[in-house]
Amino acid sequence: MLRMILAYCVTTAVLAIFVYMGLTEYSLRAAESGERVIKITAHKFDYTPNEIRLKKDETVVLEFTSSDVDHGFNVPELGLRADVLPGKTTRIRFTALKAGKFEVHCDNFCGVNHEEMGGMVVVE
Amino acid sequence: MTMIDRRDFLKLAGLAGVTFVAGTGCAATGMGSSSDEFHFVQLSDTHWGFTGDAANPDAAGTLQKAVAAVNSLVEQPDFVVFTGDLTHNTDDPKERRRRLAQFKEIVSQLKVKNVRFMPGEHDGSLDKSAAYQELFGATHYTFNHKGVHFIALDNVSDPRGRLGEEQLQWLQADVKQQKTDTQIIVLTHRPLFDLYPQWDWATGDGKQAVDILLQHPKVSVFYGHIHQEHHFKTGHIDHHASKSLIFALPAPGSVPKRAAINWNPAMPYDGLGFREVEFDKSYANIEIKEYPVKRG
Ligand SMILES: [Cu+2]
Numbered sequence: 197m198l199r200m201i202l203a204y205c206v207t208t209a210v211l212a213i214f215v216y217m218g219l220t221e222y223s224l225r226a227a228e229s230g231e232r233v234i235k236i237t238a239h240k241f242d243y244t245p246n247e248i249r250l251k252k253d254e255t256v257v258l259e260f261t262s263s264d265v266d267h268g269f270n271v272p273e274l275g276l277r278a279d280v281l282p283g284k285t286t287r288i289r290f291t292a293l294k295a296g297k298f299e300v301h302c303d304n305f306c307g308v309n310h311e312e313m314g315g316m317v318v319v320e
Numbered sequence: 321m322t323m324i325d326r327r328d329f330l331k332l333a334g335l336a337g338v339t340f341v342a343g344t345g346c347a348a349t350g351m352g353s354s355s356d357e358f359h360f361v362q363l364s365d366t367h368w369g370f371t372g373d374a375a376n377p378d379a380a381g382t383l384q385k386a387v388a389a390v391n392s393l394v395e396q397p398d399f400v401v402f403t404g405d406l407t408h409n410t411d412d413p414k415e416r417r418r419r420l421a422q423f424k425e426i427v428s429q430l431k432v433k434n435v436r437f438m439p440g441e442h443d444g445s446l447d448k449s450a451a452y453q454e455l456f457g458a459t460h461y462t463f464n465h466k467g468v469h470f471i472a473l474d475n476v477s478d479p480r481g482r483l484g485e486e487q488l489q490w491l492q493a494d495v496k497q498q499k500t501d502t503q504i505i506v507l508t509h510r511p512l513f514d515l516y517p518q519w520d521w522a523t524g525d526g527k528q529a530v531d532i533l534l535q536h537p538k539v540s541v542f543y544g545h546i547h548q549e550h551h552f553k554t555g556h557i558d559h560h561a562s563k564s565l566i567f568a569l570p571a572p573g574s575v576p577k578r579a580a581i582n583w584n585p586a587m588p589y590d591g592l593g594f595r596e597v598e599f600d601k602s603y604a605n606i607e608i609k610e611y612p613v614k615r616g
Contacts, residue, residue, distance in 0.1 A: 266479065268480060270517070270520075272514075272517035272518050272522075273518065279480075299518055301518065301519070301520055303480060303481060303520055303524075304479045304480050305409075305441045305445030305446065305476075305479040305480075305481070306479070307409070307411055307446065308409060308410070308411060310409075311520075311578070
């Protein structure tokens with residue numbers, strides 16, 4: 197029993213260190229490179245802004261949050277997806293590797309007009 | 321003689337349609353004596369509670385007509401399955417229960433009493449299928465019918481359209497238990513493969529389910545969600561989407577926006593329908609017959 201508790205504690209500690217290192221590394225990198233931060237807020241049944249403009253090969257940080265219920269942000273053609281949740285910020289570092297117009301859809305069933313909830317990512 | 325040999329032989333001999341001696345068929349394919357011809361009926365996407373005259377001015381009467389059409393089949397099916405979106409979604413939990421109850425009442429008019437259900441995202445995604453389960457029970461389950469193993473999968477109770485780790489493990493355990501020569505039929509709402517993810521015509525972790533099913537040599541999937549007939553193969557697994565019973569949707573990616581195809585007054589109920597799935601004695605062939613809502 198004691199050994200199990202010990203093993204559990206060690207695992208937790210190791211995990212905590214990794215998470216801490218990951219976070220530190222993340223904020224350092226973002227700060228160093230001065231990556232552009234784009235904030236996107238989802239609400240029934242739209243995104244603000246509805247259109248995001250990116251430069252090809254530019255790395256940006258996307259910050260998602262919701263002002264009402266759980267939503268999703270999915271751009272299958274760019275391999276980009278995020279959970280967009282109220283009271284929480286989802287951050288994704290993202291580099292668009294191809295130019296074009298790509299449709300966004302909400303992939304978290306959010307209510308009567310869920311199927312109409314979409315947006316656009318324009319990569320130039 | 322294998323099944324295909326036999327068919328070719330029949331064709332060559334000009335004997336197609338002649339009933340073959342049953343014993344020969346069973347012996348040739350190595351099936352046990354339990355195998356027997358049968359068929360079931362798949363209905364899908366009835367969206368009870370939907371309103372919108374442009375898409376379907378008879379939204380309050382189409383389900384009853386579909387029930388009557390199934391009841392008028394000369395050979396009644398062994399059972400009927402509804403592959404989700406029984407009702408159209410509503411934010412109001414009371415209204416959701418009212419629609420599910422009305423749906424249940426209408427389909428109780430089916431002559432066939434063996435009826436299986438599963439939720440679609442319109443039934444279950446806003447309350448993790450709580451109301452659905454009160455009225456219809458489990459959202460994923462298995463059953464056997466005349467030697468065929470049926471698996472109903474739930475890819476809608478998670479509003480992100482996923483099966484989830486627990487259900488995938490349950491599926492893996494179930495598939496492992498099946499004998500190699502057992503035909504597996506999967507019933508589900510959303511496509512398990514990436515049909516057109518831009519329109520959410522996919523299952524988030526569907527690939528994992530398909531990988532599990534690929535371990536078994538005989539699997540077919542029957543689903544709904546896309547409101548049109550569609551046939552696709554991933555490896556040796558075939559996937560058959562059924563028409564809707566409320567409105568049709570355009571072919572994947574054929575138009576910029578996914579939206580209901582307008583009702584055609586010249587051809588009422590066009591694009592709507594249900595299907596019959598027939599198994600021959602050896603289960604080597606599965607035949608699909610599509611029916612309109614109204615005959616003639
Ligand atoms: Cu949404």
